[in-house]
Amino acid sequence: MLRKAEDVLTTTDVRRRQVDERIRRLESRLVREHDEVPPSLVHEWIERASARFGDARVRDFVPLLVERAVRASVLGFSSDQHEMSGTWLPDWARNTARRLLADELPRRWAHTAGVARRARQVARVLPVEERDLLVAAAWVHDIGYAAELADTGLHSLDGARYLLRAGLSRRVCGLVAHHSGASAVAELTGMAEGLAEFGDERGRLRDALWYADMTTSPDGHPTTVEERLAEIRRRRGPDDPVVRALAINGDERLAAVRRIHRLLRRTYKPARG
Structure with a gap:
């Protein structure tokens, strides 16, 4: 029995x-x-x-x-569509990223396009006047990988400096400079002083950019933040400064994603069947 x-x-x-x-x-x-x-x-x-x-x-x-x-x-x-502010900025950012990345770094371009799509989705948690800033920052967050811009080797800093020379606001430059925990990488690579040229905006707009980046795979597909962090570790290896930085900023990345997720829940109530 x-x-x-x-x-x-x-x-x-x-x-x-x-x-x-x-x-x-x-x-x-x-x-x-x-x-x-x-x-x-x-x-x-x-x-x-x-x-x-x-x-x-x-x-x-x-x-x-x-x-x-x-x-x-x-x-x-x-x-449930939400309006954008309709400025020129996202178009300029998309065209700039395409010029710098599409031919030279097609996989990076695919990731960038995916991050921009995600940014448009989560822009609903922001005031209307900040939504174009988010989408523009998403388009240009990785342009520092392009050979034309590479200088320090810290792509977020190289991208931000290029944007500043191009006349973009320091707010967008700061979002790019500090996206997804770049300050921890800068500390490990001796570039913290250079990155400090740009302010690190701590708030919903920064969180939204981090969410978009950390829920998009290297090929531009949607993913979970846990899968994204695991993929970074596999692809880069334990000695890479980006991977080492996860011991410093991994929890901060997770927290940013969770904060935006909670805001998304408030802006939309799922259907009941």
Whole structure:
């Protein structure tokens, strides 16, 4: 009798793990299919739907029910458009990034375009007058990797100095200079004094840029911040200053992403099916 109970428990556990794995694959697929939605929201909708349908009598149906609920939320989010301020700045930034990156560094360009898409999605958490600043900073945040601009080797600093010479506001330059924890890398590489030329804006606008960067893969696809940090470690290796800096700024990156996620939750209520 005891043996039968153990067999039933094992079978139940195996079935639960199978369903959980299907839901993880479902999340990866939905995040990629719905590039217009911030990935942290897709993750939350899946978690919420999974909890809601977790007691379904036929667990094999749970992934299907979860998918239907998430797709309903996606439709609501996609139709909830927010206005931009409509200045020239994002167009200038996009054209500049394309000129500097598209041919020389196509993968970096793909990442940049993905970050800019993400920035447009999360711009709804900002005042209207700051939304173009966010999108513009997203387009140019990595231009310092271009050979034409490379000087110090710290791409955020090289990019910010170029933007300052081009006449952009110090606010945009500062966002680029300090994006995604660049100050920790500057400390490790002896460039903190140079980076200090630019103010580090601590607030919602900076958080939004960090969110956009940290939820976009090197190929421009949406990803979670945890996957992004793991990918950085794999790609760069333990001795790279960017990886070493994660011991200093990893928690700060996570905190910025979580703050923007909470704001996104407040600006949109998922549909209830």
